[in-house]
Amino acid sequence: MKNSIFGKFANKAIALLGSAAMILGVSACGQSNDTSASTDSDGLTKVTFMLSWAPDTNHIGVYVAKNKGYFTSVGLDVDIVAVAQAGAEQAVNNGVADFALSNLTNVGVYATKGAKIKQVMQVQQKPSAIWCSLASNTEIKSPKDFDGKTFATFGSNESDAVIRRMIQTDGGKGTFDKVTVGTSTFQTLSSEKADFGGFYATWEGVQADMYGPKLNCFTEPDYGVPGNADTIGVITSDKTISSNPGLVKKFVQATKKGYEYAYANPDDAAEILVKEAPDANLKPAFVKRSMKTIVDGQYWGDPAKIKDGSFVFGTNDVQGAQEYFDFLAQEDAYTDSHDKVIHKAPQAKDLATDEFLK
Structure with missing residues (x-):
């Protein structure tokens, strides 16, 4: 899992x-x-x-x-x-x-x-993509708070574009640092090597609800990303x-x-x-x-x-x-x-x- x-x-x-x-x-x-x-x-x-x-x-x-x-x-x-x-x-x-x-x-x-x-x-x-921080990270309340934070990524241009658009739509600059995900995005966030990352609402979102760690998540359509990814x-x-x-x-x-x-x-x-x-x-x-x-x-x-x-x-x-x-x-x-x-x-x-x- x-x-x-x-x-x-x-x-x-x-x-x-x-x-x-x-x-x-x-x-x-x-x-x-x-x-x-x-x-x-x-x-x-x-x-x-x-x-x-x-x-x-x-x-x-x-x-x-x-x-x-x-x-x-x-x-x-x-x-x-x-x-x-x-x-x-x-x-x-x-x-x-x-x-x-x-x-x-x-x-x-x-x-x-x-x-x-x-x-x-x-x-x-x-879309079922969700972009989340750990719920315990109280500094992040909406995507604009991703500004200046570290993104747990697998390195794609696509993910960068999505995060940048979400931050900017929410009133931020769209600048962030990146770190490559290790064993899992959950682990990368829990080890504090990154502040936010991407998940699926229908899979990892369910996992977080049932077994933890709890997440604070935002969806693409709510923050300016058009169409269906x-x-x-x-x-x-x-x-x-x-x-x-x-x-x-x-x-x-x-x-x-x-x-x-x-x-x-x-x-x-x-x-x-x-x-x-x-x-x-x-x-x-x-x-x-x-x-x-x-x-x-x-x-x-x-x-x-x-x-x-x-x-x-x-x-x-x-x-x-x-x-x-x-x-x-x-x-x-x-x-x-x-x-x-x-x-x-x-x-x-x-x-x-x-x-x-x-």
Whole structure:
């Protein structure tokens, strides 16, 4: 649990830093994507799904779909694998994984460096990032109090841009020191090496409420950050879409069914995640609380609109993503494969498709 924060912010950091390994992987392996499907002894098509980090409730629909037989019912044998060191996005781009959990923000970042990947289903429909200090730190009452303090960061330009905007919107200058997170952001704050850091309301926020340390948190939309930074969903490669659209549709439909089941039956889905991901050592009470937070906060969409058909579960929020992309471009957070700043934002409409939800 203590390392789960790495899933959001380190994955974004990997994307935004544009490391040499990532750049070489995209340029050298981007065209070697092998999407040829193989079958197992039962005649099922083998598919690999890569986690974005450790198993958590963001991944829960895939685990439910596997447990409930939704994948096998459409002829798929899905292997859920740990994230590659260079990130799930690169693994999908290079054909190491067929699908992965990511978000449109990361897809946009990788696209600026030459990757050919696309989001085919968006689970989370609104931001869940929270930027927090320990509640015991009484000097921080709002984001402007981050001014001159130390930020526990994984090093991304994106996080810097978000914090700067939040501070300035709250009336501060937007200046802060930084320290790289060690074992976990919680530990970095508790050891007083930093004053504030980033978390997920649906995971670390729940952890803090249940087990401590208590946090004092602020959300991006309340302090001037536009759009949706947390467009979490399922990605695949452009090559897989073009060469095997039937496979993509089967995977998306079964995965969508898994997430819909989890949204409607959160406690049962929590038990399934705990059972299907034993190495994660997840506590059932914690996972159930996380799912309750997701359901109560309508993070995956308005259940009433899903029920009456006015919102299709899994729809990509390209408008919210584009607003956030434009903000990052204005803040010079994008760089190309040579680490040169790109001023033009990626286009969300070209990086997502809803065609497989129907």
